[in-house]
Amino acid sequence: MSRPLAAINDFVVKFANVNGSGSASANGLFVKSILRMGVPVAARNIFPSNIQGLPTWYEIRVSGQGWMGRRGGVDLMVAMNPQTWDRDLAEIEAGGYLFYDSTKPMPPEKFRADITVVGVPLTRICNAAYAEPSKRKVLKNIIYLGALTFLLGIERDVVEALLAEEYASKPALIPANIEALSLGFNYASENLRTLGLQLKRADAVGDRIFVDGNTAASLGAVYGGATVCAWYPITPSTSLAEGFIDYCKTLRHDPETGEARYAIVQAEDEIASIGIVVGAGWNGARAFTCTSGPGISLMQEFIGLSYFAEIPAVIFDVQRGGPSTGMPTRTQQSDILSAAYASHGDTKHVLLLPEGPGECFEMGAQAFDLADRLQTMIFVMLDLDMGMNEWLTEPFTWDDSKQLDRGKVMTAEMLDAGADFGRYKDVDGDGIPFRTLPATHPSKGAYFTRGTSRDPYARYSEEGAVYVDNMERLLRKFDTARSLVPAPITRAAKKQTSYGVIYYGSTSPAMDEALAALEAKGLHLDAMRVRAFPFPGEVFDFIARHELVFVVEQNRDAQLRTLLINEGGVDPARLVKVLNYDGSPITARFIGGELARGMGATDMANTGEMAR
Amino acid sequence: MTYIVKPQFHHPSLNKNALGFTRRDYEGRVSTLCAGCGHDSISAAIVQACFEIDLEPHRLAKLSGIGCSSKTPDYFLSASHGFNTVHGRMPSVLTGANLANRELIYLGVSGDGDSASIGLGQFAHVMRRGVNMTYIVENNGVYGLTKGQFSATADKGSKSKKGVVNSDSGIDMVALALQLGATFVGRSFSGDKDQLVPLIKAALTHKGAAFIDVLSPCIAFNNHAGSTKSFDWVREHNEAVNRLDVMLGRAPVTADYAPGELVEVAQHDGSILLLRKVAADYDATDRVKAMAYLQERNAVGEIVTGLLYVDPEADDLHDALNTVPTPLNRLSDAQLTPGSAALAKVNARLR
Numbered sequence: 007m008s009r010p011l012a013a014i015n016d017f018v019v020k021f022a023n024v025n026g027s028g029s030a031s032a033n034g035l036f037v038k039s040i041l042r043m044g045v046p047v048a049a050r051n052i053f054p055s056n057i058q059g060l061p062t063w064y065e066i067r068v069s070g071q072g073w074m075g076r077r078g079g080v081d082l083m084v085a086m087n088p089q090t091w092d093r094d095l096a097e098i099e100a101g102g103y104l105f106y107d108s109t110k111p112m113p114p115e116k117f118r119a120d121i122t123v124v125g126v127p128l129t130r131i132c133n134a135a136y137a138e139p140s141k142r143k144v145l146k147n148i149i150y151l152g153a154l155t156f157l158l159g160i161e162r163d164v165v166e167a168l169l170a171e172e173y174a175s176k177p178a179l180i181p182a183n184i185e186a187l188s189l190g191f192n193y194a195s196e197n198l199r200t201l202g203l204q205l206k207r208a209d210a211v212g213d214r215i216f217v218d219g220n221t222a223a224s225l226g227a228v229y230g231g232a233t234v235c236a237w238y239p240i241t242p243s244t245s246l247a248e249g250f251i252d253y254c255k256t257l258r259h260d261p262e263t264g265e266a267r268y269a270i271v272q273a274e275d276e277i278a279s280i281g282i283v284v285g286a287g288w289n290g291a292r293a294f295t296c297t298s299g300p301g302i303s304l305m306q307e308f309i310g311l312s313y314f315a316e317i318p319a320v321i322f323d324v325q326r327g328g329p330s331t332g333m334p335t336r337t338q339q340s341d342i343l344s345a346a347y348a349s350h351g352d353t354k355h356v357l358l359l360p361e362g363p364g365e366c367f368e369m370g371a372q373a374f375d376l377a378d379r380l381q382t383m384i385f386v387m388l389d390l391d392m393g394m395n396e397w398l399t400e401p402f403t404w405d406d407s408k409q410l411d412r413g414k415v416m417t418a419e420m421l422d423a424g425a426d427f428g429r430y431k432d433v434d435g436d437g438i439p440f441r442t443l444p445a446t447h448p449s450k451g452a453y454f455t456r457g458t459s460r461d462p463y464a465r466y467s468e469e470g471a472v473y474v475d476n477m478e479r480l481l482r483k484f485d486t487a488r489s490l491v492p493a494p495i496t497r498a499a500k501k502q503t504s505y506g507v508i509y510y511g512s513t514s515p516a517m518d519e520a521l522a523a524l525e526a527k528g529l530h531l532d533a534m535r536v537r538a539f540p541f542p543g544e545v546f547d548f549i550a551r552h553e554l555v556f557v558v559e560q561n562r563d564a565q566l567r568t569l570l571i572n573e574g575g576v577d578p579a580r581l582v583k584v585l586n587y588d589g590s591p592i593t594a595r596f597i598g599g600e601l602a603r604g605m606g607a608t609d610m611a612n613t614g615e616m617a618r
Numbered sequence: 619m620t621y622i623v624k625p626q627f628h629h630p631s632l633n634k635n636a637l638g639f640t641r642r643d644y645e646g647r648v649s650t651l652c653a654g655c656g657h658d659s660i661s662a663a664i665v666q667a668c669f670e671i672d673l674e675p676h677r678l679a680k681l682s683g684i685g686c687s688s689k690t691p692d693y694f695l696s697a698s699h700g701f702n703t704v705h706g707r708m709p710s711v712l713t714g715a716n717l718a719n720r721e722l723i724y725l726g727v728s729g730d731g732d733s734a735s736i737g738l739g740q741f742a743h744v745m746r747r748g749v750n751m752t753y754i755v756e757n758n759g760v761y762g763l764t765k766g767q768f769s770a771t772a773d774k775g776s777k778s779k780k781g782v783v784n785s786d787s788g789i790d791m792v793a794l795a796l797q798l799g800a801t802f803v804g805r806s807f808s809g810d811k812d813q814l815v816p817l818i819k820a821a822l823t824h825k826g827a828a829f830i831d832v833l834s835p836c837i838a839f840n841n842h843a844g845s846t847k848s849f850d851w852v853r854e855h856n857e858a859v860n861r862l863d864v865m866l867g868r869a870p871v872t873a874d875y876a877p878g879e880l881v882e883v884a885q886h887d888g889s890i891l892l893l894r895k896v897a898a899d900y901d902a903t904d905r906v907k908a909m910a911y912l913q914e915r916n917a918v919g920e921i922v923t924g925l926l927y928v929d930p931e932a933d934d935l936h937d938a939l940n941t942v943p944t945p946l947n948r949l950s951d952a953q954l955t956p957g958s959a960a961l962a963k964v965n966a967r968l969r
Contacts, residue, residue, distance in 0.1 A: 215968035225964060231954040233946040234717045236710075253964075257956040265942040267949055269717040271935075274743045278710040281703070281740070285714025288701060289679070290947035292954075293714060307704050401965040404958045410951050443947065444679045444699035444715070445722055452676060454692055456702040466692075 008101035008120045012202035015045045015070030017081040019158075019203075022094045024087050026058030032147035033064040035168050036154065040068060041216060041398070042164045044208040048074040048515065050395045050591060055241065055334045061090045070208055074362075074398060075516025078595030082158075082203055084150065091116070103201055105154065124198060126153045131189050145186040152190025159204040162191060215401050219392035220296075222363035223322055224249030225402065226370020227294055228257055231410045232320070234293035235270045236282035238301065241334050242390040243324035246296040247272075276301035280308040280321070287318040288455060290415070290443040292374045294320035299328045299341045302348065309383050310349030311457045313480070316430070316439070318377035318413070321345075322370070322386045324393040327589045336589025337390035339511050342565035345385045346539050352477065356487050357385045357539040361514035362392050363399045365537075369492065378413035380487050381441060389560070391591040392512040416440040421450040429453045430476060431462035437483030484540055491538035494545055497521070499530035505605055506552035507584075508545075510536045510566060512591060513558055519594035520601065529605055531556070539569060546574040549581070556601055558584040560592055622648045636672040644668045644675055646693040656808030656834030656849075657687055657756045661694045663811055664725070664754075667818035668695065671866060671889075678723040679715055683708040683737060686763055687729035687756035687834070706737025709744035709753070713935070716749050719945035720936050723822055724751040731761050734770040734789045741791070745798040745827045750934035752821040753829045755791055756808070758836035759847035766839035777844030790916065792926060795829040796909050801932030802828035803908075805923045807852050808835070812861075817925060819864040825886040826932030833921065852921060859897040859911075859924040865890040885930045893925060902928055 011017070019036075023029035030051075037049045048067040054060040067077055082103040085094045098104060100120045106112075108125025117123050132146045148169075155165050166184055173179040224246050227235070237247040251270055258267045273279040279295040286293035297305070302323055312319050325341045327333030345357055356376060358369040366388060373384045416427055421442075427450065430439050439462075442451035453464040459473045460466050467473070499505075509517050514535060521533055534548045549555050549570070557567040564583040571578050584600045586592040624647060632640040644665040649658050668675065675697035682688035684705035691700045703711040712726045726744075733741045733755050744753070759772040766779050773788040795803045802824040806814040814832065821828035833852045835841050841848045846855075860881075866889050883891040883903065893902060901907055908927045915922045942949075 213965075213969070215965050217968045229955050229961070231949075231951065233949065233954065234714060236714065257960055258954075260942055263942070264940075266940050267942050267946070267953055269936075269939050269941050269946060271713065271717070271747070271939075273710065274739055277707065278713075278740055278743060281707045281710025282714035282717070284703075285681075285701075285711035285716075286718040286946075287714070288711070289715040289718035291714075291718030293718070308707070311704055402961050404955075404961045406958050408955075410955070442699070444719065445676050448674060448676050449697060452697050452699050454700040454702065457704065458702070 010103070010122050010202045011081050011099065011101040013081070014204050014206050015068055015208060017068050017203045018077055018079060019066045019068070019082045019084065020080045020094070020097070021064040021066075021084045022087045022090050023062050023064065024089070025053060025056060025060055025062040027147070028144040029062075029064070029086065029147050031172070032151045035165060035172065036151055037066055038168050038216075039155070039160050039165045040205060041211055042168065043161055043205055044211050045070055045205060046072045046074065046210050046398055048076075048397065050076065050391065052590065053335050061087050068205070070210055072210060073515065073519040073594065075514070075519050076591045076593040077519065078593035082201065084154070086150070103203065105150070105157070122201070124157065124201070126150065126190070126193055126198070128190075131193060135186070135189060141182070145182065148183050148186035149190035152187040153194040155187070156191045156194040157198065157201050159200060159206070161207065211398065213401055214398050216396045216398055217363045218245070218394055218396045219360065219363045219366040219388050220246035220324060220394060221249040222366035222399070222402070223370035223386060223388060225253050226367040227374070228253045229367070229404055230292065230371030230374035232292045232294050232374055233268045234283065234286035234291045235268070235295070236273045236279040236293070237295050238273050238276050238279050238297070240276075240298050240301055242326055242394045243296040243298050243301075243322065245394065246322055246324060276304040277308065280305040280319070283319045284308055284312055284317050287312070287377070292318070292320075292378070294322060294374075296322035296324065298324050298326050299344070300331070302341055302344055306349045309355065310351060310353055312383040313349065313353045313355065314351070314457055315455050316381040316441070318381050319383045320373045320377050320386065321383065322388060325387060325389040333589045335390070337512070337591055338560050338587055338589065339387070339389055340561035340565065340587070341387065342561070343568060345387060346569055354484050354540070355383050355385055356380065356491060357387050358492065359387050359510045359537050359539070360392070361511060361535065362397050364402070366392065367402045372492070375411040376487075376490060379411050379438070379490060380483060381413060381438065382483070387511065389512050414438055414440045416442045416446070416451060418447040421447045427451050428462040429464040430460065430479070432479050432482065436486040437479050437481070438486060488540045488542050491540065491542070493542055494537055494548070495535045496544075496548065497533045499532050500525060501530045503530040503532060504553040505531040506548060506555040507531045507533045507558060507601060508536055508548070508555055508566070508570070509533070509558040511560075513560060513597075516592050516594045516597055517558065520597035523594065523598045524601060527602070527607065529602055529607055531601065531605075536566065541570065541573060545570070546576065549574070549576055553580070554582060554604070555580060556582045556584050556604055558592070558597055560586050562587045624648050635669055637674060639669065639675070641665060641669045643697070644695055646691070646696040649693040650689065651686060652838050654837045655686070656758065656836070657690050658693070659808040659811065660754065660756055660814070660832055660834055661690050663814040663818055665694050666811070666815045667822060670815070671819050671822060671864070673723065673822070678725055680725045680727065681708050681712045681715065682727045683729070683732035685729040685732045685761070687727055688732055690756070691727055706732050706735070707740055708732070709737065709740035709749070712751055713744055713747065713749050716751060716935070718947045720750070720941065721945050724749075725822070726751055726753045728753070728755050730755060730757045730759060730769040730771040734791055738770070738789070742794065742798050745795055745800045745829065748799065748801065748827050748932065748934045748938065750825055750936070751827060752818070752824070753827065754818070755829075755831050756834040757791070757831055757847070758834050758840050759788075759845070760836050760840040762836050762839055773846040776846045777842070779839050779842055791829070792831045793909065793912060796905060796912070796927055799827070800829045800927070801826035801929040803927040804830045804925050805833070805921070806830060807833045807856055807923060809849060809853065810856070810923070813858060813923060816862040816864050820862060820889070820891050820925065820928070823864065823885055823887050823889040824928070824932070826929070826934050855919060855921045857897075857915060857920040857922055859895075859900040859922055859926065860902060861894040861896060862925050863892040865892060883928060883930050891925065891928065891930075896924070902926060905929075
């Protein structure tokens with residue numbers, strides 16, 4: 007028997023539930039209670055593409071130090087799903103804890119000797135107290151919450167206060183929930199001892215907010231001035247559109263007339279969605295769609311039109327496991343290449359790579375300025391992990407002096423003053439031409455937009471030289487984008503090192519913890535978080551400064567690494583792949599183990615969670 | 619003939635409309651379609667209609683998909699912004715453009731390949747959403763640019779130029795538009811300018827989704843014996859249910875008609891549609907009866923033309939979305955960005 011794990015404010019709890027059983031509400035209360043005690047928490051929902059009956063997990067990282075990535079491993083398993091009992095049991099760390107419903111006796115071989123087993127007869131308690139099946143189903147979850155409140159040292163009044171808030175709109179439900187909480191708490195306090203894993207009130211949460219990236223991105227779209235949203239439901243992007251609908255309702259109505267300063271259309275498919283976005287962008291409105299990999303595939307033709315006809319548009323791609331339907335409710339960073347080079351012909355697109363909800367908000371707003379400035383498609387690359395899970399995040403901020411950048415739009419005044427308007431003319435040497443909006447002027451500035459080759463004055467031409475001239479200008483424009491997109495963020499190691507690591511997106515919080523753990527072992531790496539494509543020059547400078555650079559990604563084919571090699575002419579041997587793509591968010595232990603191994607250290611073993 | 623620049627001069631005695639524009643001000647570049655193409659007649663009818671309703675050319679946006687018909691927006695209204703989009707996807711692009719600026723007039727030009735095959739879905743959805751637009755399908759039953767394949771509107775039993783008999787049922791876009799909720803539905807023939815021009819005028823002044831199916835024979839690939847989209851066939855089988863005049867504003871009706879022969883329909887914008895009945899019991903304001911009538915006549919081989927249905931009180935997508943009257947593309951930063959105080963409240967709700 008391993009020694010039972012003992013930790014204060016630093017452990018991993020995993021709830022194994024059946025979806026549709028009402029567990030999400032109890033698990034959410036569990037997380038919020040810990041946050042209210044001032045202890046940082048990261049929670050991740052691992053769910054099936056299904057409404058009722060299949061296994062679902064909720065993994066909670068409690069970290070007084072503030073590590074918000076997945077750590078790897080499970081210290082306490084709340085095993086509420088008989089279907090997944092065996093694998094759930096196997097996942098518990100040696101010395102860890104199993105919490106289960108002990109109403110029905112289980113044979114001893116169903117347990118492990120190296121863990122502490124904590125049984126509470128939840129069904130018996132619940133059925134004794136409640137006769138109605140609907141109550142039994144829901145309140146059983148609150149009973150286990152009550153038991154865990156005692157076992158982990160959660161402040162009971164905090165949970166009760168949250169229950170009251172949760173049911174503020176249905177106050178009749180409050181007493182029943184408080185009672186169920188007591189049933190669980192009392193059973194545990196009378197029959198069990200507290201666990202070695204304990205919570206203690208702290209002050210480490212501060213004024214941080216708890217929010218998912220889709221919600222944050224939708225709020226970013228509101229602040230970025232988006233007025234047209236066309237979308238088609240697809241997991242995991244749906245809640246981004248729904249977030250935009252909700253925020254527009256509260257923030258975007260004319261206060262006097264109640265009329266909407268936005269238009270949202272649930273389109274018939276992804277092709278129509280992006281068509282509406284391109285039409286609105288052509289006509290001067292800020293417009294976006296949100297989708298996931300399969301939607302990006304469907305939108306290819308329009309993405310090429312946006313690139314070639316130079317029409318501002320924004321796509322939020324909340325990435326999931328592909329290809330095809332793949333793993334629609336699991337996370338991946340596997341649309342990087344298909345977005346960067348989307349469409350037929352020679353195309354390249356700007357990608358923004360937020361690391362979590364905070365940047366989802368910032369980049370969600372910035373994307374619209376970039377789209378108008380560069381007159382092209384801008385991708386904001388979220389993923390399911392950051393998109394659908396609530397992350398503890400610094401509060402959103404907005405500078406009221408900031409003005410939206412509408413880019414180069416030629417006005418009637420400029421036309422009347424004699425400006426020589428050529429829709430595709432590079433007047434400033436930055437590759438970005440002026441555009442006019444429809445109805446700008448009664449007799450000047452009208453032009454015909456098409457996906458066919460044309461000269462700087464938008465006149466149809468299939469002459470080779472004219473075509474090449476335009477394609478070269480588009481490259482100059484892409485170069486201009488390099489200086490406008492968010493710069494990478496570099497963290498120098500404490501000691502001089504020839505090792506570097508490049509990462510991006512939702513890998514960020516796990517990387518923070520991995521780097522600290524490596525440093526503690528005396529393994530030093532300079533780290534660079536890439537935040538956009540095209541890559542600014544400093545990305546290649548960083549690679550050049552190091553003998554070996556690890557590129558950590560959540561896809562099979564090392565897609566960002568491919569982009570780095572292709573765009574920067576980097577020697578592939580100097581870029582080492584570190585890949586997690588099993589659909590679960592990458593863990594600090596996995597990264598730490600892989601990097602240590604790559605640096606020749608053997609004492610930091612990867613937990614092997616990512617099967618290959 | 620794109621190398622030919624159309625001369626701008628015109629005869630000084632050319633008529634001017636209320637805005638002082640001549641018909642020439644509504645023209646575009648020289649057409650590159652085959653000489654005698656029905657589509658050029660439709661372009662001419664669009665020019666005439668816009669001239670007659672005193673439309674400011676720059677207040678119209680013309681959009682199209684891909685194909686012979688979709689090239690035509692270059693050949694009319696050169697003072698208007700135009701957008702030659704993606705095959706079969708004009709409806710979605712036009713929907714977005716319309717959402718961005720509700721003040722402009724939107725004209726979508728498409729063909730039977732663009733709208734009845736690859737674009738059938740987008741056609742259906744733009745009609746059912748009630749996007750305020752005029753949707754003209756230049757219908758010749760054939761793919762011209764790729765040289766003579768049947769399109770989805772080709773009638774069953776119709777023969778191709780190469781002698782192949784079409785075994786698939788033809789799609790009747792008028793029947794679809796009626797079923798899908800279009801609030802203005804007409805059919806005409808490129809060779810009947812007197813019928814077509816008023817229909818386009820009425821569609822452009824209609825608020826809501828207006829659809830006109832214009833039979834427009836392809837002289838290169840579908841104008842032979844055995845085709846049901848040839849000039850001869852359409853002329854022989856054309857049965858107009860009414861004749862339309864469009865009156866701008868409240869002009870008194872003075873013409874002499876027997877009671878019941880003339881129907882007056884007032885539209886949102888104040889224009890009056892004057893319908894002279896040809897088919898005595900045809901009621902162009904009754905959708906269900908119109909659908910039944912069309913099915914009956916279609917069964918006996920007639921091509922029913924005219925203003926087939928109109929709902930003069932129609933709402934459009936902007937009404938459904940309750941959008942502000944100011945075009946969305948003209949809203950100020952202050953109207954769009956809620957500011958830091960509102961953000962502080964959002965933050966507070968997320969703790």
